[in-house]
Amino acid sequence: MTVFDLRGGCVALGGREILHEVTVSVDSGEFVAVLGANGSGKTTLVRALVGLVPLAAGRLEIFGTPIAHFHDWPRLGYVPQRLAVGGGVPSTVREVVASGRTGRARRLRRLGRADHAAIDHALEDVGLAHRGKDRVATLSGGQQQRVLIARALAGEPEVLVLDEPTAGVDADSQDTLAGALGHLSRLGGSVVLVAHELGPLAGLIDRAVVMGGGRVLSDGPPPAPEGHHARADHVHTHAHEPAVPGRPSVLDPRTFDR
Amino acid sequence: MSFLQFAFMQRALVAAVLVGAAAPAIGTFLVQRRLALMGDGIGHIALTGVALGFLLGTAPVLTAIVISILGAVAIELIRERGRTTGDVALALLFYGGIAGGVLLIGLSPGGSSATLVSYLFGSLSSVRPIDLVVIAGLSVAVLGVVAVFGRELFAVCFDEEVARVSGLPVRFLNILVAVTAAVTVTVAMRVVGLLLVSALMVVPVAAAQQLSASFRATLTGACVVGVVASVGGLIMAFYADVAPGASTVVLALGLFLVAALGSQLRTVR
Numbered sequence: 015m016t017v018f019d020l021r022g023g024c025v026a027l028g029g030r031e032i033l034h035e036v037t038v039s040v041d042s043g044e045f046v047a048v049l050g051a052n053g054s055g056k057t058t059l060v061r062a063l064v065g066l067v068p069l070a071a072g073r074l075e076i077f078g079t080p081i082a083h084f085h086d087w088p089r090l091g092y093v094p095q096r097l098a099v100g101g102g103v104p105s106t107v108r109e110v111v112a113s114g115r116t117g118r119a120r121r122l123r124r125l126g127r128a129d130h131a132a133i134d135h136a137l138e139d140v141g142l143a144h145r146g147k148d149r150v151a152t153l154s155g156g157q158q159q160r161v162l163i164a165r166a167l168a169g170e171p172e173v174l175v176l177d178e179p180t181a182g183v184d185a186d187s188q189d190t191l192a193g194a195l196g197h198l199s200r201l202g203g204s205v206v207l208v209a210h211e212l213g214p215l216a217g218l219i220d221r222a223v224v225m226g227g228g229r230v231l232s233d234g235p236p237p238a239p240e241g242h243h244a245r246a247d248h249v250h251t252h253a254h255e256p257a258v259p260g261r262p263s264v265l266d267p268r269t270f271d272r
Numbered sequence: 273m274s275f276l277q278f279a280f281m282q283r284a285l286v287a288a289v290l291v292g293a294a295a296p297a298i299g300t301f302l303v304q305r306r307l308a309l310m311g312d313g314i315g316h317i318a319l320t321g322v323a324l325g326f327l328l329g330t331a332p333v334l335t336a337i338v339i340s341i342l343g344a345v346a347i348e349l350i351r352e353r354g355r356t357t358g359d360v361a362l363a364l365l366f367y368g369g370i371a372g373g374v375l376l377i378g379l380s381p382g383g384s385s386a387t388l389v390s391y392l393f394g395s396l397s398s399v400r401p402i403d404l405v406v407i408a409g410l411s412v413a414v415l416g417v418v419a420v421f422g423r424e425l426f427a428v429c430f431d432e433e434v435a436r437v438s439g440l441p442v443r444f445l446n447i448l449v450a451v452t453a454a455v456t457v458t459v460a461m462r463v464v465g466l467l468l469v470s471a472l473m474v475v476p477v478a479a480a481q482q483l484s485a486s487f488r489a490t491l492t493g494a495c496v497v498g499v500v501a502s503v504g505g506l507i508m509a510f511y512a513d514v515a516p517g518a519s520t521v522v523l524a525l526g527l528f529l530v531a532a533l534g535s536q537l538r539t540v541r
Contacts, residue, residue: 064437065436065437066433066436066437085439086439087437087438087439088438088439090437090438092433092434092437092438093434094431094433094434101304101305101306101429101430102303102304102305102306102308103300103303103304103477103481103487103490103491104481104484104485104486104487104490105430105486105487106485106486106487109426109486109487109488110430113423113426113427113430113431114434114438116423116424116426116427116435116438116440117438117439117440119423121420121421121423121424122420147485147486148485149485149486165434166434169438
């Protein structure tokens with residue numbers, strides 16, 4: 015089963031084309047990392063996949079349904095790129111995580127036993143079960159990022175899309191995150207993850223899509239660990255490199271960072 | 273309790289309880305999405321609506337509701353387009369609303385800016401029995417919106433993009449908040465006045481969040497502070513013969529100070 019199937023996807027923002035005929039698909043159960051330098055289009059790609067930015071051209075199917083007719087949104091979990099959890103009113107960790115359940119809940123009904131169990135599991139998965147009653151604002155940046163991931167997990171999604179979940183996150187939180195995503199993956203869930211650095215996530219990746227200049231530069235198995243600069247968390251393209259589609263495989267570490 | 277023997281005071285008190293609970297309830301969501309001044313913006317637009325009512329010879333409350341709903345939806349759509357920032361959109365409405373109000377009242381026969389004053393600051397004797405029915409109906413509607421859509425509104429006000437991906441009807445919910453805020457403003461204008469109505473949507477929330485850790489507790493606490501302030505302000509206004517809007521807001525600010533001090537003491541200890 016294909017989770018995302020994007021063919022020839024173009025995205026224009028403010029009159030400028032950001033993605034140029036991108037073709038990417040993600041199968042059920044796959045763990046895909048979207049890598050690339052700043053401005054390579056990786057965030058725009060995942061935002062297009064979850065329907066936050068419209069396609070100017072091309073075709074996108076989610077779980078086999080064209081996006082215009084797709085309504086089964088609770089099957090998706092999305093974790094945006096955020097530095098901090100905001101809002102003008104204090105909220106507890108549990109309230110924020112519970113809000114991830116809203117897509118599955120019914121109006122006028124209290125959250126049921128299954129809902130509370132899903133919220134409890136999500137909090138446990140990110141190691142914050144004991145912080146449920148605390149104000150979100152009192153948590154560290156890494157812990158707040160974990161709250162946002164727990165919010166997505168609370169909806170019990172089949173696919174989780176995360177935008178730079180490791181950016182600016184301490185080592186402990188990165189390990190917890192890797193544990194939670196590995197758990198989801200073992201249960202058969204799919205993960206699409208935008209990252210600059212893979213860190214402890216490197217071992218979980220099935221496939222790496224490398225973006226550059228709004229195109230897919232390579233799409234294949236993650237780079238094999240081989241020498242200092244070949245580490246998966248070191249993959250990045252350079253601005254002076256031409257953005258040519260179908261360029262040599264990411265497996266060749268010399269493609270990058272030369 | 274001598275004030276209770278006056279029928280207009282009984283009506284004003286019932287109105288104060290309803291408005292005191294409804295305004296902070298929707299205000300909590302506005303503060304959450306950092307649109308605390310939205311109520312004020314809508315209040316200015318409502319002024320145009322009131323003046324239009326005088327000009328057309330219809331009920332000013334009716335035209336105020338219609339005009340402020342249109343204005344609130346306009347704010348929301350401008351914000352959604354993202355071309356103009358929220359605060360610039362609000363500024364446009366502030367100035368347009370107040371200029372429109374003064375302009376239209378000048379055009380209406382026998383009208384002057386003085387006619388608007390009772391709407392600007394509220395007046396005790398202005399709540400007629402028919403107004404009370406309208407205020408009661410609309411307050412219940414506002415509280416009903418919060419009760420029915422509260423969970424979704426929290427999700428949208430907390431993180432609009434994630435709410436969109438989880439399939440919530442984001443545009444509908446945004447417009448629902450805007451329209452509910454507009455209705456609240458026009459409901460409350462008879463009691464606290466247009467200039468200060470926004471205070472009743474924001475100050476009780478600010479007071480409650482000093483002492484609460486959760487959104488739910490803030491919302492409930494804000495409603496309690498709102499009711500205490502509006503009822504207390506009304507009684508103050510009756511005895512001191514001042515505008516009820518002013519005494520209500522001063523009382524709410526006093527409660528905010530007490531809460532802020534309490535919160536300080538708690539962290540020091």
